[in-house]
Structures are given as structure tokens and as C-alpha cells.
Amino acid sequence: MKKHEEIGKPRRRIEGALKVSGQAKYAAEYQVPDLLYGYIVNATITKGRITHIDETAARTVGGVVDIFHHDHRSDLPKFDMLYKEMDAPPGSAFRPLYDAEVKSNGQPIALVVAETFEAARYAASLLEISYAEEAFDVDLKENLHQAKKPSKGLATLIKPLPPGPRGDFESAYASADARFEGEFLHGSQHHNPLELFATTTVYEGEGKLTIYDKTQGTTNSQVYVSNLFGLRFKDVRVIAPFVGGGFGSGLRPQYQLVLCVMAALELKRNVRVVMDRKQMFTFGHRPETVQRTRFGATADGELTAINHVALAETSRFEDYNEVVVNHANMLYPAGNVTLEYKLVPLDRFTPLDMRAPGGSTGMLAIETTMDQLADQLGIDPLEFRLRNYAERDVSSDKPFSSKELRECYRQGAEQFGWSERKPTSEQGRRGNRLVGHGMSSGMWDVIALPGTATAEFTADGKLIVRSAVTDNGQGTYTVMSQIAAHELGLPLEAVTFEYGDSKLPLSPIQGGSYTTGVIGSAVKASCRALKNELFKLAQIMDGYPLGNALPEDAVFTDGAIVLKEAPHTKIRLTDIIAFNKGKAVTASKSNIPNVFKLKQYTRASHSASFVEVEVDEQLGIINVTRAVTVVAAGRIMNPQTARSQILGGMVWGISMALREETLLDPRLGKYINTSLGEYHLPVHADIHDLEVIFVEEHDTIINELGAKGIGEIGMISMAPAIVNAVYNATGKLVKVFPIKVGDLL
Amino acid sequence: MNNFDYLRAGTIKEAVRGIATQPANQFIAGGTNLIDLWKYDLTHPARLIDLNGLDELKTITELPDGGLRLGALVSNNATAYHPIVEERYPLLSRTILAGATAQIRNSATNGGNLLQRTRCYYFYDVASPCNKRVPGSGCPAIEGQNRLHAILGESAQCIATHPSDMAVALAALEAVVQVTGPEGQRSIPIADFHRLPGNTPERDNTLAADELITSIDLPATGYAAHHSYLKLRDRNSYAFALVSVATGLELEDGKITRARIAVGGVAHKPWRKPAAEDALIDKEPSPEAFGAAADILLAGATGYGHNDFKIELARRAIIRNGAMALDPSCQRPGAQPSL
């Protein structure tokens, strides 16, 4: 008899219809009675102190209820510890409305609360704020000499600092036959998910709150708010069933949450606070980063020397870190290596993980450098990478838990037609457009964390699985339901996944591509525990239908327990519940990673992208006309939602290479293109033929499911492949990203 | 965004009277620019005079001299897809369709398009200095982020560009703007409609505060056989021009008998120089001929750092667009480069 295989089936998002028909509710869309509206006021200086806030004019606006600021706020804790949350980097987290100090331009400094949104916004424009300004410095390039080592903390455990030197880089580099030295720069980028940050707080009476929050972690927001306002965890419930994109911006609770909860507690009313698009540029972002590479190789294409240095912006109050330089030596087994990662504190807000944080930054420099060396050596770029293929991670002297990168290269090259690529000097053209081909490898570390889920089988034959985890839109809801259905041998329709609610079993914040591995494994474990419970009950049912059979002798399929040896013996799961006097059976399981086992391996997903660009020879306009990305990420739970994830990542790669940048004015100390009109994300007309391939990869080490996660990997190899293709088309290497109209004239 | 009064004007007279009573009163047409400016706290209308009831301004009609009258309240899309515009003024049609998005063009009107304000980043940030917004406060763009900014006709007070695409085609077509004020009606040639910033960058154009645009009139010549609009920008749609070029040509026996070239994205107004066009007369269309015209057109261009590239890009765009104009069928959606 065949078991129902739900894992690996292409499935649409279960909630897709709700979303596209406007029925899915987001944090700002909950209609609750007697709602007050808060409008946030942001600092217009970069550094200094607020000396006075004149509320006179603002208070005259009809409907204004209260105005909160550092002189009129709830009690907030003094100790840094209480402001820490799951994604807080080492340092002292920003405290909204805490005191008169302004640490970055656009920092929230007041909240105007009124009976209507319009009144709050109008009154906010009438607040007169006086400041004592201080000198500031926001310019990364002018302050590279201030670079310092990042402080260590929880963040550096998950995102490790670079390993120490290996061999003797300087002499290996000096004696290399081919050398490339480059300095790369990309500006800051802001996540800009479509959904604006928003919180609707329902005041349930004495210290009790129900909070609809835009977040990538309901538990994270719950604990944070409880700590800040001295509330009991069980009195604070945070709900976020639908998240309109996060890309990392919701890994830390954002300031609208604090302001909204403060107003609700002080006024004992229901309150909503929504950021506007401009305010979406006032908190975490991908840090502007300068990278320097010096790679050396022998004449026959053996990479011998790697030096990769990254100098990234951070704030003056926290050391945000990411993994930028570690991957070169994990991908290519050179023996002489020095890696360096440093931070430059500036008067800007603390950066924050943004899709493929660090990995996408570092790979842009690594893979561009690799192509330059290949070009010098006259070796095909793919061949050069194959000659330096790492069968083992020499940087930490460990085997890979699995690695199908070679197969990614092979399938990608074949599908793309890589063999047709011509060397840079001989590239083809179509009319006025030069045609270029480029490729790149990608790599993303698999992160293992604990997570919990419960599973319940009810009298009406439904399986309910629960976890506090969110679904940022990538298909978590669907995939978790599939895992549960698969385990219990039920049709997908019989499964309900309850999620996005802090009252449900504990989940870490949703980021780092680890959700499927972490929560998926917990779901699987809890379902397996549930099966055991059901089996045990079945064993003692009237007539002992299972006889002496052991759990391993049975399969769960079609809503029943079936014995492998006696397929006609079918015990319906609903009959088991009936036997249990109609009481649902539940099981709960945590997925605790086996750190000892995991530590023996380097665990990563891999990818390869192959890209064709057309560059208008006279006008310098670049189009990515086609691209193939091949991904090896362990087991793919749902090829349909997985493909969408990778397509999204590829678009992000196009954006990183050619579009996206937050422009900074160092003299004014602020970002200046703070709207979706001027912050250029790709549009449909920028996206042409994109293809996604998953290669088979079996991994028995990483987690129970063998799933590595795919949130970031689709982006990482794309941007460098584009830069390499542009070089192949034009012979020009641009090292300041994004490449803009005008850079190739 | 302040509280305000609202008046829906039923006649042109009522609209003009409404605007004249109070300096802070403002017209609203499609609202696609006005509402943004308002939300960013750059404008505070005391009373909105809604023009959307003025049905007489919502038509496109043929003029006795062979020209075409585009009502001020006709939407940008309705204009672009109007059969006469498509047939006789395809340059205008293509230009309009290279702007904004379908949704915005459905709301945006012809009158409002000419009056949209610059996209200078600093202008939109009420907390930054800006001479256009607050005269005398300074111009941070000159030494700041000026990728979008002017290379021609700018002043020490302001280096902003006018963002309209439509206005660039209208400049090449030599349209005439019809306006009505308290004193009656007058005509403003498009070349005199927008102005250079000089010492009064707060003024974008020569329309008086109490005047209403009623129509935009196109002369009979439409360059239907040889024309092209080329728009170069930071992404393929939904971005303002870094450099754009509208070219209209008439040819006889392979030689140019009449040429119009207007450049967008480079100045406070669409940039045209009759001398550059005259230089093309009796020439065969060629990169050299358009290059020579470009040199005249762009003479004296100055870069401010981030926008230096525009000088060379504009020259190349003029040359390419000359070639594209010879074969309008080669043109691609969004006025992207072709050939």
C-alpha cells in the first residue's frame, strides 16, 4: 500500500485566495470599537537634544486626545537587558521616547493620539520642536579609519565572526601568477515590504492587551512589550497571521509597537499606529559596506591566496554584524587566507538583517573577483570554479553535511547554454546592444535553533497543528500543513495550521531561512508523537485490532492506521477518538538541535546563477534578458512556493546589482530618496525570462526533514552573475553598486 | 495635512472666482501630485476648488486651422489613446504612455501634468532647506544628491528639473496653452509656459496664481511619419526621466526639411534651441548631423557631480533618437531605447 506523499507536492498557498481578494487582515486592518489613532513624529535633526516641545497649536486641533514624548510617557525600564529581544545585536538597544537625546535622523520623538487618523496627522504637523544640535558624522567612506572589531554576543554566535588566518597570505599573493585587487561599495538599502509597519492594540482591561502587530516573531514582540511595560507574559497576546512581507525588517520589534502599546496603556483605550512610507526609512537597513578583495591564483587556475576585508556601517549604540567575508574560503579551498570584518560606528540607526544579510554582500565581491581572475588567466569562469571546488570546508576543516553545488553548476550550465559563452573581448551583439553572459556561485549557512509545535487530532477527523511562528508570505502556513498531512497520512484539507499567535507554542523569529527546518521539524516531531498516542489507544481498543503489532509495523494513511502485513486491517483515526470518548488526542514536541552532531559539519545551501544581459553600447542601459538559478537546499517541501521564493530572490538580486540604494546626504545626515517613487525597486518591465531549478540533495544531518531553507539562497548568486555578465558584455567592471545609467558611458 | 474647505466648481467662471478669493485656495484636478505635496506638508490649501465638474474641459476637439484642442481636464490616458492623437500626434501619445503608470495616467489630467512640481528629493523633504520651497533657505542639491538635476539653464538658487514627459513632446510640437483668469482669456506658447529658475525658483511657470488652464492646443504639424520619444531612466517603467528626447522630423528626398528636438530631464523646462534644429535643415539624417545639433543644444551644459553623466548621455540620446525617428515602428513600449 502506498502512503500519501504530501511533502514535495506542488501546492498553492492555502491562504492565497484570501490575500488576493483582500480578505486577509493585516495589523492595521482590524476594526475594533472606539479606536484611537496615533501619528508618529520623527526627529528632523541627526544628533543632539530636544530642548522643547510646544504643543499649543497641536492641542487646538479637534479630536486630539494626548501627545506622548520623553517628558510625558509611561515608566520605561532603566536596564538595557530589558530592551533586548531575539535579534538584538550587542550594545544598548534604542529606546523610543526614553529621553531627549536624538541619535539618528528620523528617530521617533513623539506620538500624537487623536480620535481620527486625520486629526492626529494634522496635529503632528503643528508640533513645534526645538533642538540643541550637535555635530554628527554619517559618512562611511570618510570614517573607515575608525573601523573596529565587532563586540561579541548572541548575534555573533548565530552569525559567526571570521575565522583566523590560514597559511601566509602575503607571500602567497606576492608569488601568485594572477592577482586581482578590488574595492567594492554598496550603499544602504531599506527593506520596504509592501505592508507598512503597524500595530493595533486592544485594551482588554487592567494590564491585559491583545496586539495585532506587523512582526516576524509574535513571541518576540510579546516578550519585548511585557518587559518594557512590566506586564505579565500571559496578559499580552500578540497576533500576526498575515505579514505583508518582512525581509528581516520585522525581526526586531519596531518602534510603532512601543508607541502604540504605551498609548493604549496610558489612555486605557484601543489604539492603532501605522508608519508612513517615509518612516519606513527611519530604522534598520542593510548596512552600507566597503569591501576589499585580493585573490591570487596559479597559472593553471588554482586559487592560492584569499584576502577579503569588509568595513560596514553600524550605529553608535549597537554593533550590528553579519557574515560577509567567511564564505570565500568555504567555497574555494585556498591555503593562504586572511579575513577581516570590521564596523564603523556612525550617527545612523542600527542596521538590521535584510534578505540574505552578509551573504549577498560578500558574494558580490567574492564572485566578481573570481571572474576577474578567470579572465586574466583565460580560463572559463565556470571551469575556474570547478578547478577550485571545495569537497570539504577547509576554513573550519569539516566535511559538508551535503553539497550538490557541482550538480547546480552542471544543470545550470546546460539549461542556460553556457558553452555558447564567448570571452569578454569577443562578445556578441544585437543591434546596438552588447550581449554578455555571467555566472556566480551562492552559499548560505544553515542555522539550527530550537522550536516547538503541538499536534491535535479531533473527533471530526481534523488535525490541528500549532506554533507561534509567522508566515511572512513565503508559504509557511502551506508547508507546515503539508508536513503534518504527510506525517499523519491525511489529505491536506484535513489539516489546520494555527500560527502567528504568541499564545501558541514557542517559535523563534522567522528569519535566516531556518523556519522550515526548525518549525517544520517540530511539526513533524509533534505529529510523530501524536501518532504514537493514537497507536497506543488503538492497541487497547475493543477486540485489540492491532494484535501484537508495533508502531513500526503500521502506516498512517487515508485517515487510518493500516498494518503493513495485513493491509485489510484498517483502524480509522476517528474511531480511535470515539474510543477515547470523543476526546481529542494531542501531543507536543520541541525540536532541540543536536549541537554535538551539527558541529562536526559545515551546513549550507548552495546555488549557481547564469545570466544574460544586454547593454546598450551607446546609452549604457542594462537589461537582464534571461537568467537561470539552480538551487541545492536539501529537500524541497513544496516546489511551487519554493519556486516563488527563488524567483523573488532573483528579482532581489537584479535589484541589488542594478536598482536599489538609499541615497544619503552626509551634510544633512539623512537618507533623502525616502519614497517608493525614488527608491528604485525593480518593476515588471525590468524582469524578463527567469528560470528556477532545484537539484536533488539528501541531507541526514541538518534536521529531521533534511530541508535547508530557501529564503535567502535565491538572491545570493544573482547579483554577482549580473555584474560578471556586464563585464563580459562591455569589458567594464563596475564596483560601486547598484550599477546605474551613466556608469557605462 | 490641514483641514480645508471644498468647492466643486460648475463653470470656468466659478472656478476662477473661487481661486481668486484667497491666496491659499487651490485647484485640484486628478490630485496625483497635489495630494502627495499635501501629505508631505509642502502645501496647505485653505479651500480646494475641484475642477472635475467642468465638463467643457473634458473634450478633445479639432480646431479650424487643422490643429487639435486637448481639454485641460482630459486624463493623460484618454489623451494618449484618442484616435486623432494616435493618428496625427503619435509622438504625444507615445510620450504620455512613457510616464507614470496606467493607474496614475487614468487620474492625471493634461492641465495638472504641466503643473506637476519637480521631483528634487530635497524639495519633498519639508525638513531640508530648499529655495524652491522656502526662498532663501538654500539649495542642498547643488553639492548634494543631484542625480536627477539640471545641467542646463539652472541657477545658483536652484538646479531642479521639470519632471513632465508630456511637456517635452508638447515643446517639440509647439503647443499653445490656453488659460483663463479674472481678466479673461490668454494664450501662452509652451516655450514660454515653463521658466528657468533664476532668482525666483519658487516659480515653475508663467501662469498667474488665479489663472486656470482650459486647454492645450496642438498646431497642425504632428510629425506622424518621423518622430520618436526616448526616455532614459533608472528603471524601465515608473521612474522619471534622467534624460528624455522628443524628436519630430519632416523629410523630402532623404533630406530634413523641418526638425524639432526637445530634451527633458536636463533643465527647469523642456530644452529646445531653434538654432540646433536649423542646423539640421537640408542635411541627411545621420549620427553626425544629430551630433552637431546636439552640440548646439547642449552648449554650456554643466554637471554637479552625480549628474555629470547627463551631458554625454543627452548627446548620445539625441543622436539615437534621431535614428529612431526615421522608423517610428521600431519604438518599444515605455520609450525604451531601440535599434
Ligand SMILES: Cc1cc2nc3c(=O)[nH]c(=O)nc-3n(C[C@H](O)[C@H](O)[C@H](O)COP(=O)(O)OP(=O)(O)OC[C@H]3O[C@@H](n4cnc5c(N)ncnc54)[C@H](O)[C@@H]3O)c2cc1C
Ligand atoms: C508615482 C508617480 C510617478 C509619476 N511618473 C511620471 C512620469 O514618469 N512622467 C510624468 O510626466 N509624470 C509623472 N507623474 C506625474 C503625473 O503625471 C502628474 O502628477 C499628473 O500629471 C498631475 O495631474 P493631476 O491632474 O493629477 O494634477 P493635480 O495633482 O490635481 O494638480 C497638480 C497641480 O496643478 C494644479 N492644476 C491642476 N489642473 C489645473 C488647471 N486646469 N488649471 C490650473 N491649475 C491646475 C493644481 O492646483 C496643482 O497645483 C508621476 C506621478 C506619480 C505620483
Ligand code: SF4
Ligand atoms: S534644486 Fe531647487 S528644488 Fe532642489 S533643493 Fe535646490 S532649490 Fe530646492
